[in-house]
Amino acid sequence: MVREAKIINIGNSKGLRLPKNIIAKYHFKDEVVIEEKREGILIHAKENQKISWDETYQAIAKDEDWSDWHEVFQDDE
Numbered sequence: 001m002v003r004e005a006k007i008i009n010i011g012n013s014k015g016l017r018l019p020k021n022i023i024a025k026y027h028f029k030d031e032v033v034i035e036e037k038r039e040g041i042l043i044h045a046k047e048n049q050k051i052s053w054d055e056t057y058q059a060i061a062k063d064e065d066w067s068d069w070h071e072v073f074q075d076d077e
Contacts, residue, residue, distance in 0.1 A: 027051075 003022075007014050018028070027045045035042040051059075 003019070005016055005018065008017055009015075022028075029045065031046055032043050033046055035044075
């Protein structure tokens with residue numbers, strides 16, 4: 001996907017305004033990492049950022065298969 005963004009003035013500096021949905025999609029928080037590549041720049045979230053327990057649970061739960069959960073507690077009598 002290709003998008004355009006405006007470079008804006010921030011005091012004596014310049015900044016790049018990112019759309020809210022991109023910030024959410026890539027889990028950008030207070031800081032990002034900017035890597036210079038031959039093709040251009042790569043912006044990504046810092047890998048050492050902590051996520052909440054809710055985010056951890058959701059990430060784990062989406063890959064789990066709980067379809068046989070009812071069999072675990074079946075009464076053998």
